[in-house]
Amino acid sequence: MTKYSNPEVLVETDWVKQHLGQPGIRLVEIDVDTKAYEAGHIPSAVGFNWQTQLQDQLRRDIISQEAFEKLLGDAGISPTDTVILYGDNNNWFSAYGFWLFKIYGHKDVRLMNGGRVKWLNENDKQLTTEVPKIVPTHYKAATPNLELRAMLPEVLQAQAGKNCNLVDVRSNDEFTGKVIAPPGMTETAQRGGHIPGAKSVPWNTAVGADGTFKTADELRAIYVDQKGVDPKKDSIAYCRIGERASHTWFVLKYLLGLPNVKSYDGSWTEYGSIVGAPIEK
Amino acid sequence: MNHQARVYENVFEMLPSEVNPTPLVRINKLNPGAEFPLYAKLEWVSPFGSVKDRAAWELLRDLEDRGELVPGRGMVEPTSGNTGISLAAMARARGHRLLAIVPNKIPLEKKLLLKIVGADLEVISDELCPAPGLGDGSINLAKTHAKASAQKYVLPNQYENPKNAEAHFKTTGPEIWKQTEGKITHLFASLGTCGTVSGTSKFLRSKNPNIKVIAVQPTEGHDVPGLRNVSQLGVSKLFDPSLVDDILEIDFHLAYTRALELCQNEGLLAGPSSGLIFEGALEIVRRDKKGHGVMIFPDNIFKYTTNMTKHIPGLSDGTQPK
Numbered sequence: 001m002t003k004y005s006n007p008e009v010l011v012e013t014d015w016v017k018q019h020l021g022q023p024g025i026r027l028v029e030i031d032v033d034t035k036a037y038e039a040g041h042i043p044s045a046v047g048f049n050w051q052t053q054l055q056d057q058l059r060r061d062i063i064s065q066e067a068f069e070k071l072l073g074d075a076g077i078s079p080t081d082t083v084i085l086y087g088d089n090n091n092w093f094s095a096y097g098f099w100l101f102k103i104y105g106h107k108d109v110r111l112m113n114g115g116r117v118k119w120l121n122e123n124d125k126q127l128t129t130e131v132p133k134i135v136p137t138h139y140k141a142a143t144p145n146l147e148l149r150a151m152l153p154e155v156l157q158a159q160a161g162k163n164c165n166l167v168d169v170r171s172n173d174e175f176t177g178k179v180i181a182p183p184g185m186t187e188t189a190q191r192g193g194h195i196p197g198a199k200s201v202p203w204n205t206a207v208g209a210d211g212t213f214k215t216a217d218e219l220r221a222i223y224v225d226q227k228g229v230d231p232k233k234d235s236i237a238y239c240r241i242g243e244r245a246s247h248t249w250f251v252l253k254y255l256l257g258l259p260n261v262k263s264y265d266g267s268w269t270e271y272g273s274i275v276g277a278p279i280e281k
Numbered sequence: 282m283n284h285q286a287r288v289y290e291n292v293f294e295m296l297p298s299e300v301n302p303t304p305l306v307r308i309n310k311l312n313p314g315a316e317f318p319l320y321a322k323l324e325w326v327s328p329f330g331s332v333k334d335r336a337a338w339e340l341l342r343d344l345e346d347r348g349e350l351v352p353g354r355g356m357v358e359p360t361s362g363n364t365g366i367s368l369a370a371m372a373r374a375r376g377h378r379l380l381a382i383v384p385n386k387i388p389l390e391k392k393l394l395l396k397i398v399g400a401d402l403e404v405i406s407d408e409l410c411p412a413p414g415l416g417d418g419s420i421n422l423a424k425t426h427a428k429a430s431a432q433k434y435v436l437p438n439q440y441e442n443p444k445n446a447e448a449h450f451k452t453t454g455p456e457i458w459k460q461t462e463g464k465i466t467h468l469f470a471s472l473g474t475c476g477t478v479s480g481t482s483k484f485l486r487s488k489n490p491n492i493k494v495i496a497v498q499p500t501e502g503h504d505v506p507g508l509r510n511v512s513q514l515g516v517s518k519l520f521d522p523s524l525v526d527d528i529l530e531i532d533f534h535l536a537y538t539r540a541l542e543l544c545q546n547e548g549l550l551a552g553p554s555s556g557l558i559f560e561g562a563l564e565i566v567r568r569d570k571k572g573h574g575v576m577i578f579p580d581n582i583f584k585y586t587t588n589m590t591k592h593i594p595g596l597s598d599g600t601q602p603k
Binding site: 033088116117128129 | 425
């Protein structure tokens with residue numbers, strides 16, 4: 001069995017339990033359900049709200065470098081800390097957080113395999129409502145690595161040039177245009193369908209029945225052998241607003257080690273609203 | 282208590298049992314099988330209005346017996362409504378509290394009823410992309426409260442607690458056996474927590490291993506509150522396939538049309554899950570031709586009027602002045 005290309009970016013729940021409270025280890029919970037942290041979280045974890053703390057509140061964008069530095073400084077995180085991210089929905093928004101941490105150059109950030117639900121269902125793991133006492137730091141981020149992010153012009157170029165793997169990670173109903181967004185989701189687009197030439201690989205094909213990532217061999221068989229993602233080409237993953245895309249971006253870049261993988265966080269809510277952009281159903 | 286005169290010292294004495302069973306009523310106009318009588322067991326004829334009275338009472342008594350409910354510590358339970366209504370009403374009458382975690386998609390009537398009977402309510406969105414290993418949002422949140430705030434909450438956990446199925450082994454099964462004088466050949470029930478089907482089947486099979494147990498489930502994407510499609514069944518630890526002969530998947534829209542037919546032709550004010558079970562029973566009547574069937578009708582139509590208007594075209598026509 002082959003190993004993940006970058007196994008160091010993934011930690012198991014038992015590892016987290018063993019390292020709780022150790023200096024230099026910081027836990028951050030990022031959930032789709034922004035109330036979940038308040039109901040209960042891993043002892044010593046801080047909670048980030050993806051809606052109010054990871055997104056620019058004026059324009060549609062990720063937070064600025066300055067805002068990222070303030071967020072991490074206020075959370076008591078130093079650039080040399082090992083940050084463990086975890087969250088609900090199989091780590092959707094914690095994967096988005098991972099992507100953001102990497103854009104701003106945090107060296108040692110990892111995901112907890114299986115996310116919040118795995119921890120919740122293990123009898124030897126504790127949860128608390130106690131908010132940790134924080135000693136703020138002066139966090140200094142590195143120069144942003146925007147090579148991890150695809151913007152619309154690059155996506156349109158990739159679509160026209162057909163020299164890049166476009167990976168649509170949404171559900172089949174979203175890919176085929178039967179629905180524009182999953183039921184109950186407020187962020188939507190003007191049209192349904194997918195980017196012409198995109199391969200449909202729903203994000204959840206990357207995880208097993210217990211919510212943990214499949215093995216490297218299984219992932220390679222799915223993405224490369226079955227779905228035709230060419231490991232020699234650049235890749236762009238997209239979804240609806242960027243969180244599920246981050247999950248697949250993590251798989252392609254860190255678990256499978258594909259060379260140049262970007263997440264298109266504008267995703268379908270941007271692409272599906274562009275006047276004149278080509279769409280397939 | 283005096284069941285014959287129906288005089289009781291408290292409401293809990295009214296709970297169903299072998300000596301005080303919920304009624305069995307024969308389907309007359311809508312059953313085409315002359316040699317296959319079908320009886321509906323009307324679980325809404327129970328003090329808190331549904332089949333969930335049985336499990337709720339067993340779960341609550343177990344927590345009381347084990348000293349889990351003390352001043353300042355109540356229950357937290359994920360519920361699509363009926364268990365919460367039974368549990369909250371019982372709890373408040375006995376001096377306890379319940380925090381009910383409910384999916385947003387349950388009917389408004391159920392949310393209001395939960396508040397009326399004294400539950401604290403937390404509503405969550407369950408409308409997310411299907412995800413392996415996730416379980417169900419309301420179950421996860423209830424587990425989170427019970428784990429993070431154990432001093433405030435204990436989780437009865439109808440999805441995993443064997444007391445749920447035991448309630449039916451102790452009451453529903455013996456009632457049916459006695460009421461049919463052992464003639465039952467087919468049991469029809471729906472799948473939710475699976476406590477009803479598992480407990481009742483286990484008892485009836487102990488009396489007659491040849492009894493066929495038919496579980497009915499709605500098609501995927503359904504909105505029949507309380508029921509689960511097989512793809513959602515992973516959350517119930519009480520599902521035992523060895524206790525079920527057939528699982529029928531029924532178009533969930535039929536739950537509503539069959540419920541309407543039962544209301545308008547048999548005088549049985551059955552809810553949508555009963556409608557789904559009835560449709561499943563009719564399929565088996567056509568298949569097996571002969572038998573003696575009992576359908577467990579979980580609750581009545583009163584909590585589902587808004588859902589009915591979604592599925593029965595024209596139902597709300599004429600309800601406003603012209």
